[in-house]
Amino acid sequence: MISQLSWKIGGQQGEGVESTDRIFSTALNRLGYYLYGYRHFSSRIKGGHTNNKIRISTKPIRAISDDLDILVAFDQESIDLNGHELHDNGVIVADAKFNPVVPEGVTARLFAVPITAIAEELGTSLMKNMVASGASWALLGLPLEVFNKAVEEEFGRKGAAVVEKNIDAVRRGAEFVLEQAGGPLDEFQLEPADGKQKLFMIGNDAMALGSLAAGCRIMSAYPITPASEVMEYLIKKLPKFGGTVVQTEDEIAAATMAIGANYAGVRTMTASAGPGLSLMMEAIGLAGMTETPLVIIDTQRGGPSTGLPTKQEQSDVNAMIYGTHGEIPKIIISPSSIEECFYDMIEAFNLSEQYQCPVIVLTDLQLSLGKQSCEMLDYDRIVINRGKLVSDVPLLETHAQFKRYEFTEDGVSPRVIPGEKGGLHHVTGVEHDEIGRPSESSINRKKMMDKRLSKLDNLQITNAIHVDASYEEPELLIVGMGSTGGTIDEARARLEQEGIKTNHITVRQIYPFPTELFKPYADRASQIVVVENNATGQLADQIKLNVGCAEKVRNMLKYDGTPFLPSEIYSRSKELV
Amino acid sequence: MATFKEFRNNVKPNWCPGCGDFSIQAAIQRAAANVGLEPEQLAVISGIGCSGRISGYVNAYGFHGIHGRALPIAQGVKLANRDLTVIASGGDGDGFAIGMGHTVHAIRRNVNITYIVMDNQIYGLTKGQTSPRSAVGFKTKSTPEGSVETTLAPLEIALAAGATFVAQSFSSDLKQLTSLIEQGINHEGFSLINVFSPCVTFNKINTYDWFKENIVNLATVEGYDPTNRVMAMTKLMETNGMITGLIYQDTSRRSYENLVPGFSQESLAHHDLTLSQDDFNGLLKEFK
Numbered sequence: 001m002i003s004q005l006s007w008k009i010g011g012q013q014g015e016g017v018e019s020t021d022r023i024f025s026t027a028l029n030r031l032g033y034y035l036y037g038y039r040h041f042s043s044r045i046k047g048g049h050t051n052n053k054i055r056i057s058t059k060p061i062r063a064i065s066d067d068l069d070i071l072v073a074f075d076q077e078s079i080d081l082n083g084h085e086l087h088d089n090g091v092i093v094a095d096a097k098f099n100p101v102v103p104e105g106v107t108a109r110l111f112a113v114p115i116t117a118i119a120e121e122l123g124t125s126l127m128k129n130m131v132a133s134g135a136s137w138a139l140l141g142l143p144l145e146v147f148n149k150a151v152e153e154e155f156g157r158k159g160a161a162v163v164e165k166n167i168d169a170v171r172r173g174a175e176f177v178l179e180q181a182g183g184p185l186d187e188f189q190l191e192p193a194d195g196k197q198k199l200f201m202i203g204n205d206a207m208a209l210g211s212l213a214a215g216c217r218i219m220s221a222y223p224i225t226p227a228s229e230v231m232e233y234l235i236k237k238l239p240k241f242g243g244t245v246v247q248t249e250d251e252i253a254a255a256t257m258a259i260g261a262n263y264a265g266v267r268t269m270t271a272s273a274g275p276g277l278s279l280m281m282e283a284i285g286l287a288g289m290t291e292t293p294l295v296i297i298d299t300q301r302g303g304p305s306t307g308l309p310t311k312q313e314q315s316d317v318n319a320m321i322y323g324t325h326g327e328i329p330k331i332i333i334s335p336s337s338i339e340e341c342f343y344d345m346i347e348a349f350n351l352s353e354q355y356q357c358p359v360i361v362l363t364d365l366q367l368s369l370g371k372q373s374c375e376m377l378d379y380d381r382i383v384i385n386r387g388k389l390v391s392d393v394p395l396l397e398t399h400a401q402f403k404r405y406e407f408t409e410d411g412v413s414p415r416v417i418p419g420e421k422g423g424l425h426h427v428t429g430v431e432h433d434e435i436g437r438p439s440e441s442s443i444n445r446k447k448m449m450d451k452r453l454s455k456l457d458n459l460q461i462t463n464a465i466h467v468d469a470s471y472e473e474p475e476l477l478i479v480g481m482g483s484t485g486g487t488i489d490e491a492r493a494r495l496e497q498e499g500i501k502t503n504h505i506t507v508r509q510i511y512p513f514p515t516e517l518f519k520p521y522a523d524r525a526s527q528i529v530v531v532e533n534n535a536t537g538q539l540a541d542q543i544k545l546n547v548g549c550a551e552k553v554r555n556m557l558k559y560d561g562t563p564f565l566p567s568e569i570y571s572r573s574k575e576l577v
Numbered sequence: 578m579a580t581f582k583e584f585r586n587n588v589k590p591n592w593c594p595g596c597g598d599f600s601i602q603a604a605i606q607r608a609a610a611n612v613g614l615e616p617e618q619l620a621v622i623s624g625i626g627c628s629g630r631i632s633g634y635v636n637a638y639g640f641h642g643i644h645g646r647a648l649p650i651a652q653g654v655k656l657a658n659r660d661l662t663v664i665a666s667g668g669d670g671d672g673f674a675i676g677m678g679h680t681v682h683a684i685r686r687n688v689n690i691t692y693i694v695m696d697n698q699i700y701g702l703t704k705g706q707t708s709p710r711s712a713v714g715f716k717t718k719s720t721p722e723g724s725v726e727t728t729l730a731p732l733e734i735a736l737a738a739g740a741t742f743v744a745q746s747f748s749s750d751l752k753q754l755t756s757l758i759e760q761g762i763n764h765e766g767f768s769l770i771n772v773f774s775p776c777v778t779f780n781k782i783n784t785y786d787w788f789k790e791n792i793v794n795l796a797t798v799e800g801y802d803p804t805n806r807v808m809a810m811t812k813l814m815e816t817n818g819m820i821t822g823l824i825y826q827d828t829s830r831r832s833y834e835n836l837v838p839g840f841s842q843e844s845l846a847h848h849d850l851t852l853s854q855d856d857f858n859g860l861l862k863e864f865k
Contacts, residue, residue: 029865199864209860215850218656220649237860239839242848246656249682253649256642260622260653263640264661265846268653286643374864379857384850399587399636417846418638418654418661421617426633428641429625437588437633438641 001191003058006065007136008085010051010078013044017074020129021052024136027150028056029200029373031142032193036486037371038064038563043225043309049077054371058191062337062372062486066567069188070139071108072132074115076100083108089187093135093177095128111135111180118172127169134173141184144174199374203341203367204229204271206374207297208237210345211269213382216295217243218268220257222250222276225309226365227299230271251276255283255296262293263427265389265417267349271297274316275306281323284358288328289429291405291413291452293352295345297361299368300482302561311561312365314482315534317542320360321511327449329355329456332511334362336466336485338374340508341367346382347461354387355455356412362510364533366563367483390414393422401425401435407447411455456512464509465517474503475577477525481507481539484531484564491569500577507539513546527576528553531569535559581610584619586636592627597748597774597785598695602634604751605664605693608758609637614662622651624667624676627702628695628774631666645676648683648692655690658846659834662762663690669710670700673731677709680731684738684767689832691761691768694731695748697776698783705779715782732824733813735769736806741827742768743809745820747788748775753796753821760823766832773821795822 007024011017025035036055042048055065068085071078073094083092083106090108094100095115102110113135119127130151137147148167155163178184201209208230211219217238221231235245243266248254254270261268272280277298287294300316302308320332331351335344344361352359393402393416404425406413413434416423426436431448433439439448466485476495480488485506492502505521507514522528522543530540530553537555544550556572558564584606592598609619619637623629625644632639638661642650651665672680672694683692699717700706706719710731714723735743742764746754754772761768773788793816795801801822802808809825834840841848852860 197865199861201864205864212860213852213857215852217845217848217850218653220653239837241852242839242841242843242845244656244837244840246652246686248649249678252646253679253682256646256649257653257656259642260640260650261657262653263650264620264654264657266657266848267850268657282643283646286646290640377861379854382852382857401586417658418620419617419658419844419846421615424616424636424638426639426641428633428639429643430641436639438630 001189002187003191004061005056005069005188005190006053006067007056007070007072008051008053008068008082009072009132010049010082011074013042013048013050014046015074016126016129017050017052020072020133021054023129023150023154024133025054025200025371027137027147029198030146030150032195032198033057033190034060034198034373035200035371036061036064036373038366039369041310049081051078051082056190058193060373063490063566064563066565070136072136073100074128079103091139091185093132093139111177113173113176115173118176119169122165122169127166130166130169131173134170135177137170138174138178139181139185140188140190144171197376199376200371201338201374202229202369202371203335203338203363204299204369205233206338206341207345207361207363208233210342211349212237212241214267214346214349215384216267216269216349217241218246218261218266219270220246220248220254220261220268221270222248222254222272224273224276226301226368227271227273227276227297230297251279252283255280255294256286259283259287259292259294269295269297271299273299273301274303274319277316277319277323284330285324285326285328286429287358288324288330288452290427291356293356294358295348295352295361296358297363300362300364308561312563313533313559313561314364315538315559316362317510317534317538320362327453329357329452330511331355331357331359331456331459332362333359333461334481334508334510335367336482336506336508338372339377342377343381350385353389354385354412355459356387356415357455362482364482370483388412388414390416391420393420395422396424403434404436405432405434405448407434407451410458411451459512461509464514466506466508467521469503469521471501471503473524473526474501475526476500476502476573477505477521477528478502478531478569478573479505479507479528479539479543480531481510484533487564487566488531488569490566491573494566494570495573500574502573510542513542515546518543519547522547522549526552529556529573529576530554531556531564533558533563578613579610579615581607583616584609584636586634588634590634591630593778595777596627597697598628598631600748600751600754601693601695601772601774602631604754604758605631605635607755608762609662611755611759612762618660619662619664620654622647622654622663622665624671626668626671626700628666628668629671645671645674646679647671648676648679651690652683652686652688655688656834656845658844659689660844664693665690666693666695669694669696669698670708673709673729681734681738684735684740684769687741687766687830687833689766689834691758691770693758694769694771695774696771697774697780699776699780701776701779712782730813730818731771732818733810736810736813736825740769740825741766741830743825744768744770744823745772746770747773747792747821749785749789750821753794757823764826765828766830792819792821795820795824
């Protein structure tokens with residue numbers, strides 16, 4: 001019995017790769033396995049090689065694996081491109097239709113299953129996905145009833161006949177491969193899972209759900225990879241809560257519309273990726289200057305310019321910190337798990353109202369789109385804090401205005417929303433006085449700048465950094481952010497076996513940098529290696545700038561569009577020690 | 578009920594003496610009172626430029642945003658609280674140059690707000706450069722030999738974009754302007770009111786006298802039917818856009834807020850944000 005296994009399906013974009021993966025992994029999730037998915041896709045709709053890989057485990061996992069156990073191939077290209085990942089006992093389940101060949105140097109066994117033929121016999125080649133997933137399921141020797149139930153739910157609304165046909169396809173795929181293999185493969189028998197109910201979702205869904213839970217009722221956004229799922233989820237759900245998603249003409253409108261709606265009292269956000277964030281910079285400055293709450297998700301992808309729109313990168317850190325002209329208070333948090341994608345949105349909305357400033361939630365493509373197991377989300381952790389939002393304020397005297405920008409001890413002023421009789425005030429992106437009227441007075445200017453910037457002096461975020469520090473004086477302190485945490489931990493486990501002592505910090509609060517929390521761990525490490533998917537070491541630079549110890553900070557960079565593999569972090573770490 | 582005086586504040590506008598914007602300010606204040614608003618029920622959202630200062634000169638909720646972005650901010654405000662009357666305002670550079678994309682899409686979207694463009698055919702606050710509304714050959718600091726670009730016809734664009742309310746006025750005609758703003762506020766959907774507002778400092782061509790000589794009040798045009806879209810387009814083309822009055826109105830199309838599925842009939846800003854445990858559990862189902 002094994003505790004984990006990797007499975008991949010490859011084919012042409014649009015021929016059922018996605019749906020095969022979806023149904024196969026949904027069934028595995030029902031059994032309680034931990035799953036971690038990785039999508040390889042291109043910026044096109046039909047055609048072009050695509051593949052989805054999932055890792056199945058009896059324990060929590062947050063990384064893709066270096067190698068592969070089972071490859072399901074809809075075409076020869078999928079074998080040629082991915083066959084090398086298979087280990088020696090690996091298996092290829094390929095469509096017999098294209099006379100699959102095992103490439104030279106690959107020792108995996110091949111099962112040629114008439115995937116297309118069976119599907120066509122049952123009525124439509126669309127059912128290829130069912131035949132293929134049925135064959136995969138059978139090789140693992142898992143109970144067919146669980147799989148059939150998933151099929152029922154996927155196709156139930158299309159009627160009993162469709163369900164039956166699909167179940168038939170699954171059965172025939174299973175039977176065919178079992179006959180060839182002589183039964184389920186012993187070496188792929190997974191230990192039973194803990195059976196605990198888990199969720200299986202992508203980071204974008206978790207962030208969208210988190211926003212809804214946080215009381216977000218309007219989202220204004222412009223479609224972009226890899227952020228669009230957030231708006232697509234919310235447009236399905238928000239109408240039930242009276243709200244909506246507005247698909248704007250561009251990201252400038254998306255961000256400024258969100259500012260208008262937040263100003264008027266509704267928790268509103270937008271989500272985009274690098275190119276969209278570039279367009280939003282002016283609006284972020286406006287939110288900072290007018291002290292209007294604003295939550296923006298940046299799902300990082302390969303830059304610069306259009307860059308690699310469907311590939312992994314973490315290269316927006318500098319742009320998010322330094323992007324706007326002038327100086328404003330701003331908070332950047334970076335979730336590192338699906339659970340955090342959910343809870344961080346609640347926190348982001350709270351922070352943006354408590355500190356009346358823009359909050360950027362920074363994810364990366366792998367976290368946003370990689371489907372993963374997620375521990376059951378906790379309703380009791382949904383707490384809404386609207387900061388100094390006041391209502392029923394006393395009536396004003398004639399010509400008096402509400403002091404929306406009142407100087408206060410903590411720099412945060414009371415906020416009212418339009419409609420309040422006693423709350424009349426003016427808001428402007430021009431430097432202004434306490435009631436929001438334009439002011440060029442040098443004295444006022446300095447006081448207002450200090451007021452705005454001092455708001456974050458008292459910023460306290462729980463779990464600003466996640467620390468796994470087993471060693472008092474480690475040889476390496478490995479630092480990462482976003483989706484890399486699980487990969488780093490797997491590399492550390494290997495290093496540990498070789499007696500190399502490492503600690504691990506995942507930085508969640510990217511800006512303002514949590515220097516005080518971070519420094520003690522940095523001081524005690526011989527070397528600090530910063531793992532990030534960019535070419536210039538942007539997070540490492542923040543550490544050097546804020547924490548110091550530049551002499552012992554090392555970069556571990558990857559910017560070829562793919563996420564780190566555990567083996568890569570392991571090898572580079574070993575080189576350093 | 579509030580009188581127009583209650584929409585005045587004690588701020589002295591920084592406009593030049595004689596600027597057309599003063600009358601527009603007065604017309605907004607009068608129209609707001611005439612339709613029965615209280616100051617707290619009105620939000621004036623403006624862009625950047627001389628005209629953009631308007632939000633600070635009306636005793637109401639005011640948001641002075643960024644150049645060209647008054648409309649998306651204003652739509653956000655309206656969607657958040659549909660009980661508010663929202664007026665967006667800015668200049669011709671704001672609405673027809675840097676913000677043109679938003680203008681066209683705000684027209685298409687048809688959120689129930691009123692957009693007043695203070696059109697002086699020039700950039701005033703930056704001290705006299707050409708605008709999309711400047712005439713061909715118009716000499717400015719940025720076009721010393723005269724502008725070679727075609728003058729934009731915003732109201733024709735508005736009609737083409739599916740506008741449900743298009744009007745034009747002249748800042749000297751306070752009565753007509755006030756009435757059009759009232760009609761715009763009362764119109765369900767997006768209302769566009771372009772107002773010729775002479776810049777007495779930098780525009781020596783499109784002066785008060787020039788407008789008086791060149792504009793035709795639609796009230797004097799026999800048989801003009803503002804519900805006829807083809808007639809509206811024809812008239813705009815025939816007169817090179819030099820007409821004032823209600824040019825076109827379509828009352829058959831509902832506003833965005835009334836068409837979007839499930840959108841709250843009450844102000845969203847006053848909704849309870851809490852998600853019930855049942856709703857939460859329901860939402861988790863699809864991920865199991």
